[in-house]
Amino acid sequence: MAFGFIKKVFSFGKKQAEEQPADTPLPADIEALKALKPADEAAAIAETPSAPAEGPAPETPPAPPAIPEPEPAPQPVPPEKPKPEPAPEVPETEPEKPAEQPAPTPSPAEPEPAPAEVPVAPQEPSAPDLPEEIPSPPETPATAPTMHATAPEAAAAEPESEGQQPVADAADDVPPAEIPAPLRQLEPIAAEPLRDEIAPEPSAVPQPTPARAAGKVTVSKKVEQKAEPAAPAPQAPRQSWFQRLKSGLARSSKELGDNISGVFTKSRLNEDIVDDLEEVLIRADLGMETAIRITDTLTSGRYGRQTTEADVRRIMAEEVEKVLAPVAMPLELDLSHKPHVILVVGVNGTGKTTTIGKLAAKLTEGGLSVMLAAGDTFRAAAIEQLKIWGERTNSPVVASKLGADAAGLAWDAYEKAKEAGSDVLIIDTAGRLQNRAELMAELEKIVRVLGRHDADAPHTVLQTVDATTGQNALNQVEIFRNVAGVNGLVMTKLDGTARGGILVAIAAKHRLPVYFIGVGEQVDDLEPFSAGDFAKAIAGVE
Numbered sequence: 300m301a302f303g304f305i306k307k308v309f310s311f312g313k314k315q316a317e318e319q320p321a322d323t324p325l326p327a328d329i330e331a332l333k334a335l336k337p338a339d340e341a342a343a344i345a346e347t348p349s350a351p352a353e354g355p356a357p358e359t360p361p362a363p364p365a366i367p368e369p370e371p372a373p374q375p376v377p378p379e380k381p382k383p384e385p386a387p388e389v390p391e392t393e394p395e396k397p398a399e400q401p402a403p404t405p406s407p408a409e410p411e412p413a414p415a416e417v418p419v420a421p422q423e424p425s426a427p428d429l430p431e432e433i434p435s436p437p438e439t440p441a442t443a444p445t446m447h448a449t450a451p452e453a454a455a456a457e458p459e460s461e462g463q464q465p466v467a468d469a470a471d472d473v474p475p476a477e478i479p480a481p482l483r484q485l486e487p488i489a490a491e492p493l494r495d496e497i498a499p500e501p502s503a504v505p506q507p508t509p510a511r512a513a514g515k516v517t518v519s520k521k522v523e524q525k526a527e528p529a530a531p532a533p534q535a536p537r538q539s540w541f542q543r544l545k546s547g548l549a550r551s552s553k554e555l556g557d558n559i560s561g562v563f564t565k566s567r568l569n570e571d572i573v574d575d576l577e578e579v580l581i582r583a584d585l586g587m588e589t590a591i592r593i594t595d596t597l598t599s600g601r602y603g604r605q606t607t608e609a610d611v612r613r614i615m616a617e618e619v620e621k622v623l624a625p626v627a628m629p630l631e632l633d634l635s636h637k638p639h640v641i642l643v644v645g646v647n648g649t650g651k652t653t654t655i656g657k658l659a660a661k662l663t664e665g666g667l668s669v670m671l672a673a674g675d676t677f678r679a680a681a682i683e684q685l686k687i688w689g690e691r692t693n694s695p696v697v698a699s700k701l702g703a704d705a706a707g708l709a710w711d712a713y714e715k716a717k718e719a720g721s722d723v724l725i726i727d728t729a730g731r732l733q734n735r736a737e738l739m740a741e742l743e744k745i746v747r748v749l750g751r752h753d754a755d756a757p758h759t760v761l762q763t764v765d766a767t768t769g770q771n772a773l774n775q776v777e778i779f780r781n782v783a784g785v786n787g788l789v790m791t792k793l794d795g796t797a798r799g800g801i802l803v804a805i806a807a808k809h810r811l812p813v814y815f816i817g818v819g820e821q822v823d824d825l826e827p828f829s830a831g832d833f834a835k836a837i838a839g840v841e
């Protein structure tokens with residue numbers, strides 16, 4: 300027992316073996332996430348002129364909304380009133396509400412760059428009872444009270460926006476409900492990008508509209524189910540993480556199996572077969588070294604004998620496990636450093652932010668205080684995404700403006716974490732391709748700056764590697780390791796159509812610890828890496 304300097308080490312090793320059928324992580328307002336995401340995406344795009352030039356974000360850019368051009372408006376309402384009929388349903392309230400104003404999308408908090416609104420295509424260009432009505436061009440008289448949600452306060456503050464006219468005219472001339480406000484929010488593009496960004500929790504996933512039951516429907520704007528909605532289908536129990544890993548690796552494993560069977564048709568083991576097998580293993584991304592290990596083991600004492608596909612799979616599982624076992628380590632945090640700094644790096648979209656959220660959940664559940672830093676100052680969506688993870692995990696988030704200097708943010712975040720007495724500071728970084736020299740230099744700077752606070756910081760540099768990537772992942776690790784001093788890996792997306800062989804090649808070449816694997820988008824889909832499980836899954840043996 301030493302006095303004075305006590306080095307506390309926390310390990311996050313294997314969890315209990317059993318799996319919960321359903322994930323009920325920390326409560327989260329996923330719906331809020333969904334609502335946020337696309338707007339932020341859009342904002343990011345609209346507002347990034349000064350952001351550091353970088354490779355395209357992995358997300359699909361929001362589809363450019365089709366803006367109804369100020370074309371010859373067939374029915375532009377003139378100031379005179381050749382009015383054939385009174386507008387039947389115009390409520391009289393707030394007749395002077397000015398027309399649309401370019402409402403900034405409400406920014407959630409923080410000194411975020413006000414997300415610029417994105418003009419969006421009117422939802423339903425034609426109104427049911429005014430066939431020739433056309434989405435109002437800028438000169439169209441102002442929107443009427445029943446219109447889409449223009450921010451009323453903002454409107455009051457700015458009564459005379461350009462291109463607007465007093466509503467009095469409009470109320471006379473145009474049934475207001477037919478004028479699509481040009482500043483509709485962009486809900487139509489909400490769902491997809493968000494799903495890519497943040498894992499919805501199971502309960503929050505909006506269910507598809509149930510098929511119409513046989514009961515009554517209401518027909519107004521659209522047909523709506525009257526009552527007795529069909530009971531929601533019971534949710535299928537969630538697969539265990541190992542099942543997800545196995546099905547993620549099923550493609551690799553099947554391809555391997557098929558190819559191995561192809562090699563071992565009838566003949567007994569001979570040199571040609573061994574060469575072919577080696578090629579099959581290399582094509583599965585396992586790497587030359589491991590392929591040779593496997594074939595060497597397979598051939599020892601077996602030449603001239605019948606060998607089955609099952610033999611090959613078994614030997615493969617054994618050899619892969621031998622390669623992976625030394626790198627399957629639990630993450631250890633040295634809490635004599637307060638905060639212990641974890642810097643998370645990697646190529647765009649490899650799962651950095653998601654992994655940070657999952658990791659923060661593990662740490663906070665384990666009683667550690669965690670602070671998060673939104674060092675991906677390039678994408679507004681990434682900042683928001685991290686804030687949401689912060690809420691979910693009760694971890695304060697240090698963030699700055701879009702386009703701010705990431706190293707400066709890291710510096711500030713360290714100070715804040717120190718002040719707050721946080722055990723762990725996890726810093727997100729912008730995704731970058733390893734061949735973008737200027738961005739890699741920025742990463743280097745973040746590391747340098749942290750080192751001025753604490754010579755050993757960042758204490759852990761985690762790189763996320765996307766398991767669906769092939770050989771390029773080897774190169775990614777090589778470069779991030781050199782630039783940022785990566786000292787541990789997390790392989791993400793092993794639940795997808797993963798090409799897990801590359802992890803074996805990375806382990807053989809770099810011998811970096813693999814702390815966790817990502818097997819889903821939800822908060823507890825981060826599993827300690829087990830060499831044996833992985834080897835069995837990829838070799839397709841039980």
Ligand SMILES: Nc1nc2c(ncn2[C@@H]2O[C@H](COP(=O)(O)OP(=O)(O)OP(=O)(O)O)[C@@H](O)[C@H]2O)c(=O)[nH]1
Pocket residue numbers: 356357494495496497498645646647648649650651652653654675678681728729730731763791792793794795816817818819820824
């Ligand atoms: N299926 C699956 N999806 C994952 C996993 N980890 C992350 N994702 C998804 O991958 C996408 C990208 O994840 P992010 O965490 O935003 O990746 P990032 O590296 O922070 O992205 P950038 O900020 O653009 O560099 C999101 O849709 C995540 O939900 C995983 O283990 N499994």
